[in-house]
Amino acid sequence: MNKRMVIILASGLMISMLMAIFVQALMRSGSSQNKVEISKKDVLVASQHINIGDDLSDDKMTWQAWPSDLVFDGAIIRQENQAAGDALQGRVVRVIQKGEPILPTALIAETDGNFLAARLNDGMRATAIKVSAESSVGGFVTPGDYVDVILTYQVRVPSSNDGAQERAAEYVSRNASQTVLENIRVLAVDQDAKSKESAKIARTVTLEVDQKGSEVLALSSSMGDLSLALRKLGDTSHTEKKTDLTTDVLISNVLQQLNQSQNNSGNNAVRVYNGADVQQQMIRARIVPQQ
Template sequence: MNKRMVITLGAGLVVTMVLAIVAQALLSPKNEAVAEAPQVTQILVASQDIPVGAELSDYYMQWIEWPETALFPSAIKRQDKQETSDAISGILVRRIEKGEPIVESALVSESKGNFLAASLGTGMRAMAIRVSAESSVGGFVTPGDKVDVIMTYQVRVPADDEVRDAAATLVSRNASQTVLENVRVLAVDQEAKPKDNAKIARTVTLEVDSKGSETLALASSMGDLSLVLRKLGDETHANADEREALTTDVLMSNVLRQLTGGQNNRESRTVRVYNGPNLDEQVIRARIGPPVMR
């Protein structure tokens, strides 16, 4: 075999290989030459850091695209054009970082027993009191309302005559005063959400701070408690003078006021007591007692 024949055979072999490669490229499907785009869906994530105890809202959530291949069972997928607030609701029992997927296990809903504890504000307590139709605005108090708490009680005046004289112009037996203001109603009986078919409650749970819980406990043992419903959005508080004010039977009753009104202005007389060389003068004021019922 001469040199020319070897060159001719080699060139033919190279041409054959090139033609085979070109034919394979032309006959192969285009979708095999280009990688398929991954399928995606939308899931719910935190649009910012969400603290423990926060109630979920549109403010905290957003939809983002997520690969179908990376989808996990607890992810919350978007249905059609669903809004974030329609997908899930509840209160967080653990912190969620910005961009982290939101899952149901991080929430507590009203159907769970610890929903009330999760809904408390920072530093606040939940405390229940007994109520009746009359003491709870006829049963129209519902969770989320703001109320004032009024205590009505019997005053026990000490046996000291001077104290009794001083107290007679203010109170005979009964008094009432506002002990707590602008308190949020957490639950009525065991319902933490307003219901359409309202019924007369037996207990109302209020949100109070540590001092408020002590005040409420003492007031419950001293007398009867009544709830006064506030106008929606009314956040006003009584000033210092109003907080010290109270209503008593003497202030309410014209009869008692007439009986006690001039008591401290009645005629008094001075008694001189001689003890050896010493002289002691004592002022004796007239005193009237409560009326005797026959």
């Protein structure tokens, strides 16, 4: 092999090595370009199917990574370590499918006329009652609180011939009070359905009750005065049995003493019938001295 052939072979080998190095460099360059991370943002989406009127809660929402160039206007984007439940609150006005982004436009605004209706649970009604500072815990009742409703009224015992009035006198003279509804949610104070830290003196309070409860409130309002008793936060207990009567006779020592004195006096009532007229005469029992 002559010198010229050796030079040609060496040159070919050199060129082959350079080409291999060049191809390898190109492959590495393409690989590094493929590894460039796509910019993403966390978008608030529904973690389950959400129906109309449902209240948004943590278990119904989650964050999902979306490419930044696909995020559209109106989408809720996560801020730092923000929890899903802190990003949006309220009730939805349309069905939201699982995985669908939750937009503020899907919620009912507190200024909308049907906002209160959207807050009602299934089968419940919103019923308003008149209140004052004294009957609404000094104005410290706010939307979201739970209360008991107390009725104070004048007892009217019908006049009859079976002695109902005489028997009723042992328990009540004129006034009575009783709890007619327990553990009732406050929906709104006046026309404000938004919870506030500060209290205010209200003229009306709207309560969430079932159909029977709305009837009880309507009738109770015509019978006497309604008062609200604020319940402890988280207290959902109910009275399982009827409580003792709360009447003026059972509270007033004076009325109790008068009843006791009358019972000890030996007085008896006799009805005198004169045609259609009936009169009741009290007759004191005569004490006969012993012989």
